[in-house]
Amino acid sequence: xxxxxxxxxxxxxxxxxxxxxxxxxxxxxxxxxxxxxxxxxxxxxxxxxxxxxxxxxxxxxxxxxxxxxxxxxxxxxxxxxxxxxxxxxxxxxxxxxxxxxxxxxxxxxxxxxxxxxxxxxxxxxxxxxxxxxxx
Numbered sequence: 001x002x003x004x005x006x007x008x009x010x011x012x013x014x015x016x017x018x019x020x021x022x023x024x025x026x027x028x029x030x031x032x033x034x035x036x037x038x039x040x041x042x043x044x045x046x047x048x049x050x051x052x053x054x055x056x057x058x059x060x061x062x063x064x065x066x067x068x069x070x071x072x073x074x075x076x077x078x079x080x081x082x083x084x085x086x087x088x089x090x091x092x093x094x095x096x097x098x099x100x101x102x103x104x105x106x107x108x109x110x111x112x113x114x115x116x117x118x119x120x121x122x123x124x125x126x127x128x129x130x131x132x133x134x135x
Contacts, residue, residue, distance in 0.1 A: 036081055041066055041074045043111065046100065049084060050108045053099035083107060 017024070025031060037043050041063065048054060048062055060071055075098060078084040083104035089095045100108075118125075 036077060037107075037111075039074070041070060042078060045071075045074055045078060046083065046104060046107060046111065049098060049100045050105070053097050056096050056098065059098065078104070 011030075037046070044063060045059065048059060054062070056071070056075075059075075060066065060068060063071065066074075075084060075086070079086055082101055085099050085101045085104075087097045087099070089097065
């Protein structure tokens with residue numbers, strides 16, 4: 001951030017073209033991260049793996065309501081993004097363990113900040129939603 005933008009949130013420090021071109025929006029790295037973490041399960045998986053590595057079945061049991069297919073899909077997406085590491089142990093039967101990569105660990109701080117914000121403003125958001133639903 002330059003000296004002229006001191007105190008300005010980084011998302012506001014750059015002027016966006018108007019209208020924002022669709023190809024620019026699609027290529028935006030921020031949007032890609034939000035799409036990955038904004039799905040129903042990815043953020044929860046990252047948080048669980050932030051505590052310690054988990055075997056597949058441990059993760060499945062820890063997340064109520066997720067199907068095996070969806071857990072596999074979520075883990076593969078997080079692995080493709082470099083956030084999760086999959087390690088196969090040569091046991092009989094083979095066991096698979098998942099852990100956050102160093103890159104994935106760097107995500108824990110901003111996720112914590114977002115979670116803290118959501119908890120701090122939960123009442124305001126709930127009240128706004130109630131007012132909106134009543135319109």
